[in-house]
Amino acid sequence: MTVQKFTLKFAIASLALASTAVIAEPIKGEAELGIVATSGNTTTENINAKLKLTTDTPNWAHEANLGALGSSNEDADTGVDQTTAEKYFANYKADRKLDDRSYLYGLTTWEDDRFSGFEYQATTGVGYGYKAIAEEDKTLSFEIGPGYRYNAIDTTQAIAEEDEDEATLRLGERYDWKFSETAELNQYLTVEGGEENTISRFGLALKSALSGALALRVGIDVKHTENPAKDATGKEFDDIDTETYATVGYSF
Numbered sequence: 001m002t003v004q005k006f007t008l009k010f011a012i013a014s015l016a017l018a019s020t021a022v023i024a025e026p027i028k029g030e031a032e033l034g035i036v037a038t039s040g041n042t043t044t045e046n047i048n049a050k051l052k053l054t055t056d057t058p059n060w061a062h063e064a065n066l067g068a069l070g071s072s073n074e075d076a077d078t079g080v081d082q083t084t085a086e087k088y089f090a091n092y093k094a095d096r097k098l099d100d101r102s103y104l105y106g107l108t109t110w111e112d113d114r115f116s117g118f119e120y121q122a123t124t125g126v127g128y129g130y131k132a133i134a135e136e137d138k139t140l141s142f143e144i145g146p147g148y149r150y151n152a153i154d155t156t157q158a159i160a161e162e163d164e165d166e167a168t169l170r171l172g173e174r175y176d177w178k179f180s181e182t183a184e185l186n187q188y189l190t191v192e193g194g195e196e197n198t199i200s201r202f203g204l205a206l207k208s209a210l211s212g213a214l215a216l217r218v219g220i221d222v223k224h225t226e227n228p229a230k231d232a233t234g235k236e237f238d239d240i241d242t243e244t245y246a247t248v249g250y251s252f
Helices: 003-020
Strands: 028-038 044-056 060-074 081-097 102-113 118-134 138-153 164-177 183-194 198-211 214-225 240-251
Touching: 044 240, 118 164, 138 183
Parallel strands: none
Antiparallel strands: 028 044, 028 240, 044 060, 060 081, 081 102, 102 118, 118 138, 138 164, 164 183, 183 198, 198 214, 214 240
């Protein structure tokens, strides 16, 4: 997988999201891109691209996200590029504000990780959220609600009798702190538990303004799957996926 092909896929998906996201004006957005390429004894290409669209009105808040991650290495013996990571994700969340702190939410997520044993994973859910801290420079919110998860098994990688689907209970937490005029901290934690599987996600990022609408973001995302899929030999895929990244973002 080359950077050019990967970028083309992301560009097409970005246009699709921008045209179909059901969010009202005014829209704020942020596009991020991180690319690392090395050559010499080892040739590697890594790309991390994200697009975020948000809007906030007196009664509603909307957020849509799209992302892509890819990595490839050149085989030292054959000179052929081998894809070592390829993932795409999209999610949409709508909050119906009840007052300054309370809200009802609805969300849907989709993820396609080529090396997870799943063709794709999708969730949807509704629930209640409360902002324990609601200040100008920092917010801390908690969420709880029922949901539904569908995991489509990739039969070319994993062994399973059928796809997985189940009802879930979702717990969420998010903390945002703008601790200076040019820097902010973002952190989140979600746990989606069901009878067959529990999937937890944690993220931590630091954003610092560079110049004008440009900003540097460094962070880490961790996903833990309690019962990962099994490959053709019966061995489980890794239960923990970690992404450490540095991207340059443009706000519009």
